[in-house]
Amino acid sequence: MSDVTGMENFLKVASSVLPENIAVWAKRNLMMARSQSISPDERRHAMRALSMMLNIHWQDAYFPAIDPNAARKVLDENLYGMDKVKQRIIETIIQINRTHTLPAYGLLLCGPAGVGKSQIAYAVAKILKLPWTALDMSTINDAEALTGSPRVYSNAKPGKIMEAFSDAGSSNLVFIINELDKADAGKSGMSPADALLTLLDNLGFTDNYVECTIPTNGVYPIATANDKSKISDPLMTRFAVIDIDDYTADEKQMIFERFSLPKVLKRMQIRPEECVITDSGSRKVVDIYKDQPGVRDLEQAAEHLAAHALYLIETAHVSTVKYDAKDVEKVLLDE
Numbered sequence: 001m002s003d004v005t006g007m008e009n010f011l012k013v014a015s016s017v018l019p020e021n022i023a024v025w026a027k028r029n030l031m032m033a034r035s036q037s038i039s040p041d042e043r044r045h046a047m048r049a050l051s052m053m054l055n056i057h058w059q060d061a062y063f064p065a066i067d068p069n070a071a072r073k074v075l076d077e078n079l080y081g082m083d084k085v086k087q088r089i090i091e092t093i094i095q096i097n098r099t100h101t102l103p104a105y106g107l108l109l110c111g112p113a114g115v116g117k118s119q120i121a122y123a124v125a126k127i128l129k130l131p132w133t134a135l136d137m138s139t140i141n142d143a144e145a146l147t148g149s150p151r152v153y154s155n156a157k158p159g160k161i162m163e164a165f166s167d168a169g170s171s172n173l174v175f176i177i178n179e180l181d182k183a184d185a186g187k188s189g190m191s192p193a194d195a196l197l198t199l200l201d202n203l204g205f206t207d208n209y210v211e212c213t214i215p216t217n218g219v220y221p222i223a224t225a226n227d228k229s230k231i232s233d234p235l236m237t238r239f240a241v242i243d244i245d246d247y248t249a250d251e252k253q254m255i256f257e258r259f260s261l262p263k264v265l266k267r268m269q270i271r272p273e274e275c276v277i278t279d280s281g282s283r284k285v286v287d288i289y290k291d292q293p294g295v296r297d298l299e300q301a302a303e304h305l306a307a308h309a310l311y312l313i314e315t316a317h318v319s320t321v322k323y324d325a326k327d328v329e330k331v332l333l334d335e
Helices: 004-017 020-034 040-054 068-078 083-099 117-128 160-168 192-200 249-267 279-288 296-315 325-334
Strands: 106-110 132-136 173-178 219-225 239-243 275-277 321-323
Touching (some): 004 020, 068 083, 068 117, 083 117, 106 117, 117 132, 117 219, 192 219, 275 279, 275 296, 279 296
Parallel strands (some): 106 239, 132 173, 173 219, 275 321
């Protein structure tokens, strides 16, 4: 909805199913959008805020039961190992099934880069059947970027949190907060980390631009961090912390063989029999990147090898390219 008439018709029909304070807010802003006694900037701000708020599906915070076995299957398909992490997530699912509400605390996933913290968050969103939105705290240096700026300014705009609700189109969502440990102290008074507390307290969030408190009891926050010692105590108390260790060499080899390589081959439309990496070859891949945390380098290595195989298939007209340890070393290190 982007025109006044459409918004007015929508409110006539649907205002009774909106949260009461949002329905009152919407009618007041609709009057502002129609008013000729205020400035064009004020009318424009009112229209933008209305468009954002009325395009969000405002839901109650009742969550239907989730099959724990189906949830475990999703986790196993997306994550190798991590049994303790999976157990903690299944415990959360069972808690939701008992109360039909989200837990009071979100999840804070702590561990080195590349171990799959974001992948866990996406898997949880899939299990909860909720849209997700991501916020990267390493790029935010002041609280106003999160809370929005007041409409008294002609260049005012909503904050990233409000934009996230609008982009998701739902009041119930998984809010992924990446690199929470990189939330800077801010340029003045209120820091970005402090601004997050109003989202995490489950008491409702108010954006300075929208000027309306929106419910947050349908928001499930999942944060990621490399170093939890850099996170303030008030923020830490809003999360259940899950520490994730780096993978062992054997685990990395299994991930390369079962996840990274098949994923790359599928993306590049290469059949598994066209690009074969032997056991010694996959061990060599892991050894080359043994000093790098996580498994991101493994997927990049898989892509490099697959691209090399595809080149040989197309230029040398071979049907299969096989890589052992020496071949892997030549492709990844000598070229």
